[in-house]
Amino acid sequence: MSATLLASIARTAVPRTALRRLLALDAVVTGGNGLAYAVFGAPLGRLLGAGQGTLFELGLFLTLYGAGVGLLAARRRPPAGPVGFVIVANCAWAALSLVSLFLWDAPTTAGLVWIPAQAAVVGAFAVLQRSALRSASGDQ
Numbered sequence: 001m002s003a004t005l006l007a008s009i010a011r012t013a014v015p016r017t018a019l020r021r022l023l024a025l026d027a028v029v030t031g032g033n034g035l036a037y038a039v040f041g042a043p044l045g046r047l048l049g050a051g052q053g054t055l056f057e058l059g060l061f062l063t064l065y066g067a068g069v070g071l072l073a074a075r076r077r078p079p080a081g082p083v084g085f086v087i088v089a090n091c092a093w094a095a096l097s098l099v100s101l102f103l104w105d106a107p108t109t110a111g112l113v114w115i116p117a118q119a120a121v122v123g124a125f126a127v128l129q130r131s132a133l134r135s136a137s138g139d140q
Contacts, residue, residue, distance in 0.1 A: 015135035020073050022132055023086065026125045027070035033118070034062025048111035049104070065089075083133050090126035094119040 037044060037059030041052040048055075069086055072078050097119035101107065107115065 015132060015138070016077060019078060019083065019129065019132035019136045020075075022125065022129050023069055023073035023078060023083070026086070026090070026129070027066045027073055029066075029121065029125075030062050030069060031066025034059045034064075034066055038063060047108065048114055049106050049108035050111065080133060080137060083129065087126050087129050087133065090122045090129070094123035094126065097122070 037055040039059070041055035041059060044050070045052040045055050072082050072086065097115050101112065101115055104111070
């Protein structure tokens with residue numbers, strides 16, 4: 001998923017709608033990723049070179065976090081504070097994902113591809129959400 005695709009999904013004349021769409025898509029991607037980690041931790045762990053327990057716990061966290069982002073997206077006017085938290089959390093996730101490549105003992109080739117790819121998607125969410133939040137803040 002590229003930043004261009006994300007931007008096209010969020011394209012609208014109403015900035016608040018763009019913000020809500022980006023939050024909703026973030027919730028779906030994050031929640032889906034979390035469910036996959038929680039349910040398919042063993043095969044995904046072998047594919048990525050990660051422990052099943054780690055992926056299960058990470059999956060539960062991401063599923064709950066995605067649900068929270070979804071609740072925020074469902075609000076007619078998502079409040080700036082919680083949206084700002086999502087943006088900061090996405091930036092932190094992207095950065096920590098990249099750092100994990102250096103700390104991880106034995107990622108597979110798939111893991112070495114997956115981690116930066118998902119970090120790029122999460123980073124793109126953060127950038128686009130920040131831009132949409134700024135636009136929506138001026139749209140009172």
